[in-house]
Amino acid sequence: MSELTARTPLSEAQEDYLKQVLLLGSGGAGMGKLEDTLAVSTQDLADRMQVKPASVTGMLKKLAELGLVEYEAYRGVRLTEAGYKVALEVLRHHRLIEAYLHQALGYGWEEVHAEAEKLEHHISEAFEQRIAEWLGHPSHDPHGDLIPSAALELPQTIPNRRLAALQSGQYGMVARVATQDQDSLNLFAHLGLKPGAQVQLLEHIAEGSRVRVGKERYLLPISLAQVLWIHLEGDSYVDPI
Amino acid sequence: MSELTARTPLSEAQEDYLKQVLLLGSGGAGMGKLEDTLAVSTQDLADRMQVKPASVTGMLKKLAELGLVEYEAYRGVRLTEAGYKVALEVLRHHRLIEAYLHQALGYGWEEVHAEAEKLEHHISEAFEQRIAEWLGHPSHDPHGDLIPSAALELPQTIPNRRLAALQSGQYGMVARVATQDQDSLNLFAHLGLKPGAQVQLLEHIAEGSRVRVGKERYLLPISLAQVLWIHLEGDSYVDPI
DNA sequence: CAAATTTTTTAGGCTAGCCTAAACTTTCTA
DNA sequence: TAGAAAGTTTAGGCTAGCCTAAAAAATTTG
Numbered sequence: 001m002s003e004l005t006a007r008t009p010l011s012e013a014q015e016d017y018l019k020q021v022l023l024l025g026s027g028g029a030g031m032g033k034l035e036d037t038l039a040v041s042t043q044d045l046a047d048r049m050q051v052k053p054a055s056v057t058g059m060l061k062k063l064a065e066l067g068l069v070e071y072e073a074y075r076g077v078r079l080t081e082a083g084y085k086v087a088l089e090v091l092r093h094h095r096l097i098e099a100y101l102h103q104a105l106g107y108g109w110e111e112v113h114a115e116a117e118k119l120e121h122h123i124s125e126a127f128e129q130r131i132a133e134w135l136g137h138p139s140h141d142p143h144g145d146l147i148p149s150a151a152l153e154l155p156q157t158i159p160n161r162r163l164a165a166l167q168s169g170q171y172g173m174v175a176r177v178a179t180q181d182q183d184s185l186n187l188f189a190h191l192g193l194k195p196g197a198q199v200q201l202l203e204h205i206a207e208g209s210r211v212r213v214g215k216e217r218y219l220l221p222i223s224l225a226q227v228l229w230i231h232l233e234g235d236s237y238v239d240p241i
Numbered sequence: 242m243s244e245l246t247a248r249t250p251l252s253e254a255q256e257d258y259l260k261q262v263l264l265l266g267s268g269g270a271g272m273g274k275l276e277d278t279l280a281v282s283t284q285d286l287a288d289r290m291q292v293k294p295a296s297v298t299g300m301l302k303k304l305a306e307l308g309l310v311e312y313e314a315y316r317g318v319r320l321t322e323a324g325y326k327v328a329l330e331v332l333r334h335h336r337l338i339e340a341y342l343h344q345a346l347g348y349g350w351e352e353v354h355a356e357a358e359k360l361e362h363h364i365s366e367a368f369e370q371r372i373a374e375w376l377g378h379p380s381h382d383p384h385g386d387l388i389p390s391a392a393l394e395l396p397q398t399i400p401n402r403r404l405a406a407l408q409s410g411q412y413g414m415v416a417r418v419a420t421q422d423q424d425s426l427n428l429f430a431h432l433g434l435k436p437g438a439q440v441q442l443l444e445h446i447a448e449g450s451r452v453r454v455g456k457e458r459y460l461l462p463i464s465l466a467q468v469l470w471i472h473l474e475g476d477s478y479v480d481p482i
Numbered sequence: 483c484a485a486a487t488t489t490t491t492t493a494g495g496c497t498a499g500c501c502t503a504a505a506c507t508t509t510c511t512a
Numbered sequence: 513t514a515g516a517a518a519g520t521t522t523a524g525g526c527t528a529g530c531c532t533a534a535a536a537a538a539t540t541t542g
Contacts (some may be wrong), residue, residue, distance in 0.1 A: 013499065043519060055500055057521060062498095074508060074520065104345070105371045118363045122354055130346045254529065283490065296530055298491060303528095315490065315538060 008066075012121045017059050017091045020048045021079055022087035032191035039076030085152050091127060092148040093120040095141035100131040102142040109142035110189035111114060113180055144195035144229070161232060163201060163209055170209035171200035171212075176229035184224060191218055193228065249307075253362045256331045258300050259309060261289045262320055263328035270361035280317030326393050333389040335361040336382035341372040341464040350383035351430035352456060354421055385436035385470070402473060404442060404450055405466035412441035412453075417470035425465060432459055434469065 010018075022158050024040040042060070046053040064071040068083030079087060097119050099113040107115070132138075132150065139155065141147055160175045174197045177188050192213055195197060202210040202217065209225040211218055220228070251259075265281040283301070285292040305312040309324030321329060338360050339353040348356070372380075373391065380396065382388055382460050401416045415438045418429050433454055434440060443451040443458065450466040452459055461469070 011498075042521095051499090052501065053520065054502080054522085058499080068433070101368075105368070105375065107367075107371075111367075113321060115365055118365075122359045122363050124350075124359075126348075127342075127346070127356060130348070134346065228533075252528075284488090292529090293531065294490065295492085295532080299529075 010066075010086065013059065014063060014066075014068075015048065015065060015086065017045065017056075017122055018079065018083050018087040019090045019094075021044055021069060021077060022084065022091065023079060024048065039078045041076050045077075088148040088152040088154070090120055092150075092152065093123055095133070095145055095147040096128060096131055096138075097123070098141040098143070099135050099138050099147070103135060104131070108187035108189060109194055110182075112142055113185065114182065140195070142195070143178070144174070145178070158231065160229040162226055163193045163199070163211070163220070163228040163230050164204070164222060166201040166209075166230060166232075168201060170230075170232060171198065172230040172232040173197065174199055174228060175231040177227065178229060179224075179227040184227070185222070188228070191216075199228075199230065251307075251327065254300065255304060255307075255309075256327065256362055257290065258286065258304060259324050259328040260331045261286055261319065262310060262318060263325065263332065265289065266319060267421070280319045282317050286318075292375060295365075329389040329393040329395070331361055333391075333393065335362055335378075336386055336388040337369060337372055337376070338364070339382040339384070340376050340379050340388070344376060345372075349430060350435055351423075351426035353383055354426065355423065381436070383436065384419070385415070386419070388398075399472065401470040403467055404440070404452070404461065404469040404471050405445070407442040407471060407473075409442060409444045409452075411471075411473060412439065413471040413473040414438065414470040415440055415469060418468065419470060420465075420468040428465070429469070432457075440469075440471065 021040050024044050025038045042053050042056045045051075045056045045060075049056065060069060060071045060077050063069045063083065064077075067080055068086060069077045069079055071077045096117045097116040101107040101115055102109050103113045129150075137150075138147055146154055146157060158175075168174075173196050174193055176195065177185070177193065179185060179188075188194065197213065200212040201211055204210075204225075205219075208219050208221045211220055262281050265285050266279050272356075282295050283297045286292075286297045286301075290297065292473075301310060301312045301318050302389065304310045304320075304324065308321055309327060310318045310320055312318045335357045338357040342348040342353045342356055343350050370391075378391075379388060387395055387398060407413075415434055415436050418426070418434065420426060420429075429435065438454065441453040443453055445466075446460075449460050449462045452461055
């Protein structure tokens, strides 16, 4: 209805806002269809964009005029079909770049986010295509996040669980490390907790979650246990201590 | 004397201005030491930057305050030591990216300029290092331009000659294709006139320069003959017609 | 060497995106 | 359900980088 499909190229800031509306609206979990997304509050956007709420309001009005979001005062914002496509495009760039840096240039999986964040707005479709081909059209980036397809669609996501929601004894495979905080990423990398790693929940205590990774046992603060998504495989007995 | 070595990160526009001061100040030829560069006029910069002279004046004043250029009203501008380093860094990024796109991702040598132009300001030192390593620390980009070393030094350049300055019968190897105009690049690529190609000058006529490339004969407009730099190898007889 | 031409500068404006402070809703809670 | 807290908007400002028009300086030329 309201899409002005007229394509004046978007600014970096505009693309970032759209991306964050998508990420915030999809909840922590996978990322369903557009219909499943939630409205996002100005405040949440302000936090993510490291910007004051007043600045967000201004940008949302602009994006609404462009037909990229539906914005209703005090009731949050959500993407239109057009805005959704833009957001997915940016996300595809980001995640393809991460995968490429990791696999082609030997970056550590915990290092790729920052570099991709800068590059995602500046690569051409040709570049996107070439690295996608080089990578063999991967479905996931090095953090375990889904990469939107070239047609800008997201495959259905397998339901995983946060480590914080596991029960004592359950184990599984790290499916996603859903944080962008560099310190957290470094810590996860140091502990070997990257996508694909086996991990077992020992117990939840007040300070966090005790886990076993290989022969090591660690205590993960709650905030970290919240961003580690586990693909469950079963239960098992664990030797005490 | 006047360098404020304080490193507030430069804007994209500032980096571009510095790069153009370097390129314009070095004349068409190689690119000597800083001492050998000429002062560059506001007008020339305006042409290159696709901007009005008044805008250039403003930027030059800012760069002068930052200690990156020496600027004297009506007498042009030249880089300071600090500005020279910045310009070389940008140039290194640009040319390494060109080489990488060509060699690692299969871009045509005539396609790489535009993509590199966008990326050069957005890559980290880590990225620079990794692609330089992947490439084996190349000395030239796909257009035959010198790549500044990691220490930001330029090796001495071998004296070549413009095609337009060759005499009938002389032949040699294309050393550099010194244009950024996409149409010209496409034409050169179409004719096989890329760095490394053998070419012979048949004769200069009013409309341009007649050349032989392999078994083909072409007429190059003067403007194109001016940007094709040839490494001379000798003379030889050519069949008429 | 003075007049014409070119180049450069000044002055005033514009847009994008951010800011703060203050004024407003709306929502939560006792 | 009233008052407090949270969230949102308005209004006015700032910087970067560009613009135009007109003034001023330098250079070229007859």
